[in-house]
Amino acid sequence: MSLTLYTNPMSRGRMVRWALEEIGQPYEAEIIHYGPPMKTPAYLAINPMGKVPALRHGDVIITETPAIIAYLADTFPAARLAPPPGSPLRGSYYRWLFFGAGPFETAVLNHNLGVIIPPERAGMAGYGSFEAVMNVTEAAVSKSPYILGEEFSAADIYLGAQIGFGLRFDSIAKRPAFEAYWDRLKHRPACLRAAGIDDKLLATHP
Structure with a gap:
């Protein structure tokens, strides 16, 4: 097809x-x-x-x-590009793929639009705070070469591309962990x- x-x-x-x-x-x-x-x-x-x-x-x-x-x-x-069904990595794969589609993307968009979430209503935002999302992301991409460990996956494409875009257009801070992670991804032949x-x-x- x-x-x-x-x-x-x-x-x-x-x-x-x-x-x-x-x-x-x-x-x-x-x-x-x-x-x-x-x-x-x-x-x-x-x-x-x-x-x-x-x-x-x-x-x-x-x-x-x-x-x-x-x-x-x-x-x-x-x-x-994805752990096979039944793999113990399948859960983490879904987690980080949709973390990029949910908390990360929403937090970055709101932050750059100047949307202020009052601390007492942070729970309603679904992601807590922009800083919390950045900290969680930094920890995730710092543990290993790729989001699931040693193996590249589609989760790296989605989350990694957003990090690369954010670094290029200054919509996220240039944290060393973000830059190192994107450097590993952006040189892939594909x-x-x-x-x-x-x-x-x-x-x-x-």
Whole structure:
């Protein structure tokens, strides 16, 4: 079955392209511009939210970046992007993949939008505080080369790409542990290929 990525070079679609490069399967990419092109009936039939990325795999359509990455990891197990079912690492894999999609992403977004959560209502935020999320993340990426230990996984793609983005655009502090972790990830051949493709596309699809 064919793989088609609907993306924009300045979007979370960069994470999905990285995952696609990691699995090593042929795929096509359709660039969707922001604004009206994302709201056409044709594209809304693919993603009713009118946003990118989205992935079509044969007749299957997947939206939401962590869901797409998890789908690719499970659908193409030869790439070893996820611990197999039954592995004791499976729980940690899910934990950190969705930690990146939940507490980390929400805390960083709120922090950079200037959203202030009163301490007495921190429990309602779901992540506590920005500082707590950063501390937990720092501890997690400091213990071993990758989030699950010695083995790279799709959880590193999602959480790592967000850390790399945060370091590049100063949306998170440049803690040494974050920089060391991202340095290990950004030199992976698949990451370099994906970044090269999207960076080149920025020149023609700004």
